[in-house]
Amino acid sequence: MSRGTLSRLIMFLLIACVISVIAPQNSVAEEIKEYTPNVSPEEYEKRYNKAFGEFTKKMAEEGNPADMLLDEGKELFHKVDGTQGRSCASCHGQNGEKLKGAATTYPKYDPGLKGIKTFAMQINICREKHMGAKPLKYDSPEQLALEIYTKSLSNGMPINVSIDGPARPFYEAGKKFYYTRMGQWNFSCALCHIKYAGHMLRVNLLSVNRNHADHWPSYRLEWAGTGSLQKRIQGCVKNMRAKTSELHSEEYRNVELYLTHQSNGLPIQVPGLRM
Amino acid sequence: MAEVGKIRIKLPQSIKKGEVIPVRALIIHPMETGLRKDKDGKPIPAYYINDVKVYYGDELITSMEWTIAVSADPFMTFYVKADKAAPLKIVYKDNKGGIFEESVQINPQ
Amino acid sequence: MKQKEESVELSRRQFIKTTIAASTSFLIAGSLPSLVKKAFSETPVEEKIDDVLKRHFGNRKIETAHVDLKAPIIAENGAVVPITVVSDLPMEKDNYVKKIYIYSEGNLQPYVASAELSPANGKAELALRIKMRKTSNVRAVLETNTGKLYQGLKSVKVTIGGCGG
Numbered sequence: 001m002s003r004g005t006l007s008r009l010i011m012f013l014l015i016a017c018v019i020s021v022i023a024p025q026n027s028v029a030e031e032i033k034e035y036t037p038n039v040s041p042e043e044y045e046k047r048y049n050k051a052f053g054e055f056t057k058k059m060a061e062e063g064n065p066a067d068m069l070l071d072e073g074k075e076l077f078h079k080v081d082g083t084q085g086r087s088c089a090s091c092h093g094q095n096g097e098k099l100k101g102a103a104t105t106y107p108k109y110d111p112g113l114k115g116i117k118t119f120a121m122q123i124n125i126c127r128e129k130h131m132g133a134k135p136l137k138y139d140s141p142e143q144l145a146l147e148i149y150t151k152s153l154s155n156g157m158p159i160n161v162s163i164d165g166p167a168r169p170f171y172e173a174g175k176k177f178y179y180t181r182m183g184q185w186n187f188s189c190a191l192c193h194i195k196y197a198g199h200m201l202r203v204n205l206l207s208v209n210r211n212h213a214d215h216w217p218s219y220r221l222e223w224a225g226t227g228s229l230q231k232r233i234q235g236c237v238k239n240m241r242a243k244t245s246e247l248h249s250e251e252y253r254n255v256e257l258y259l260t261h262q263s264n265g266l267p268i269q270v271p272g273l274r275m
Numbered sequence: 276m277a278e279v280g281k282i283r284i285k286l287p288q289s290i291k292k293g294e295v296i297p298v299r300a301l302i303i304h305p306m307e308t309g310l311r312k313d314k315d316g317k318p319i320p321a322y323y324i325n326d327v328k329v330y331y332g333d334e335l336i337t338s339m340e341w342t343i344a345v346s347a348d349p350f351m352t353f354y355v356k357a358d359k360a361a362p363l364k365i366v367y368k369d370n371k372g373g374i375f376e377e378s379v380q381i382n383p384q
Numbered sequence: 385m386k387q388k389e390e391s392v393e394l395s396r397r398q399f400i401k402t403t404i405a406a407s408t409s410f411l412i413a414g415s416l417p418s419l420v421k422k423a424f425s426e427t428p429v430e431e432k433i434d435d436v437l438k439r440h441f442g443n444r445k446i447e448t449a450h451v452d453l454k455a456p457i458i459a460e461n462g463a464v465v466p467i468t469v470v471s472d473l474p475m476e477k478d479n480y481v482k483k484i485y486i487y488s489e490g491n492l493q494p495y496v497a498s499a500e501l502s503p504a505n506g507k508a509e510l511a512l513r514i515k516m517r518k519t520s521n522v523r524a525v526l527e528t529n530t531g532k533l534y535q536g537l538k539s540v541k542v543t544i545g546g547c548g549g
Contacts, residue, residue, distance in 0.1 A: 055456040055466050059513070063285075063301040063350040068277035141277065203458065203543045221461040224305070224347040226277075275460040295506030308515075336504040344488060344496040346464040346513040353499070356475075356506030 039198030041210040060273035066219035073149025082133025103154040109167040174258030183242030213263040215272025282377035292383035308343040326368040332361035451536030462542035471508040481508035490520025
């Protein structure tokens with residue numbers, strides 16, 4: 001081999017090495033080193049009851065301000081809206097009888113969106129496509145009222161979201177986000193809610209994420225109001241001192257799929273009431 | 276979130292004559308203390324329920340005074356001796372002159 | 385002569401002016417606290433629990449009995465603390481609890497609420513959700529129609545949350 005060819009070959013090999021090192025990894029195919037939950041859901045319940053008792057639970061049973069939205073949602077469901085002279089009940093039946101169980105499979109992959117569709121998005125899609133009605137602003141009182149009512153039709157039924165087929169890469173992306181260190185403190189969701197679940201963080205007991213998705217929309221004492229899981233995710237990211245995205249952004253929808261999958265098998269209980 | 280002044284009163288399913296029953300009442304109201312500031316630093320004026328009256332039929336049976344220290348979306352439980360078939364009415368008044376009321380029928384069996 | 389008169393006149397005018405000015409400003413200064421208080425009449429005056437109790441009950445004896453105060457040991461959120469006042473005192477025509485007073489002792493203004501009851505209530509029991517500023521006692525004082533006072537206390541821990549909010 002001539003000296004010129006050899007030096008060209010070495011150059012080529014060096015460049016190939018550099019490129020292979022700095023080239024972006026296919027992040028979805030990357031394996032995340034998952035944590036083992038520090039406590040089981042049962043152990044977390046035990047610690048929670050020991051610390052706080054059943055007072056918040058009792059407040060939820062006795063008087064949940066979000067129940068008012070449930071009533072409003074029922075009215076909205078039966079109210080005609082939009083250019084086509086229909087109400088939700090026109091297609092879905094009086095008292096939403098055709099929607100029993102519908103909420104158990106959300107969020108889900110939508111081929112039209114080529115991504116994950118949340119229940120709130122489906123309500124807006126229905127309104128625009130089948131009622132000629134304006135989409136409702138996310139986490140506005142009317143949107144929450146309608147979501148609470150329609151979801152409540154599936155109360156008691158087990159959550160059953162799919163992460164198979166086209167949903168899988170989005171589930172993996174959601175899990176990856178959950179494990180991603182972010183913000184001024186370099187926290188990740190998984191750090192508190194899996195690795196250190198069961199520990200006290202100031203006066204909060206870090207919850208394990210088994211039950212995180214089964215009670216939304218929920219009244220939160222902290223908000224003195226009702227909000228969606230999307231809003232809670234956004235709030236958590238803000239609490240971690242990390243940059244937030246819009247409600248129903250791609251990353252938050254993916255996280256919602258991951259979280260809801262964690263709650264698979266648990267009964268839907270809407271609206272919730274939490275600290 | 277829900278409309279301010281919306282009230283929900285819950286009675287037990289079955290009521291026996293003369294039974295002392297719990298009455299649970301929830302009203303949507305911000306119960307703003309007047310001590311908070313908005314994000315521009317401007318004080319948010321106090322806006323809270325300060326007077327609650329309960330009527331059983333024509334009789335005023337309970338009268339309450341509330342301060343800003345009662346939680347937002349106030350919830351209370353009080354008791355009533357259900358000795359007659361009559362409406363139970365709760366009237367809430369706030370510091371801005373708002374008046375909200377709701378009635379439920381007590382029908383002891 | 386003229387100069388002297390002038391100076392006397394001036395100083396008299398000055399004296400009157402000064403007196404009026406002084407007395408006006410004293411009047412204003414005197415009423416300032418009440419003006420300020422009026423402006424802040426929505427804001428509660430800061431008070432210690434002992435002073436509030438004195439204001440409500442004077443030197444009357446309050447017996448710690450017959451009142452059970454149910455509240456969480458740790459409040460999950462100090463803005464909404466569910467408390468229940470329970471008492472075994474009778475609610476009969478001539479022997480009943482006529483008023484329940486509720487206090488959160490660590491609040492700037494400890495007085496939270498009061499309820500005037502009647503025998504028609506059947507039970508001296510009241511549940512309410514209250515705001516607590518910090519770890520302190522919640523106290524309920526019950527006054528009977530005969531003027532007897534009873535109380536119950538419960539300590540509730542309230543601290544800043546972690547990332548819950």
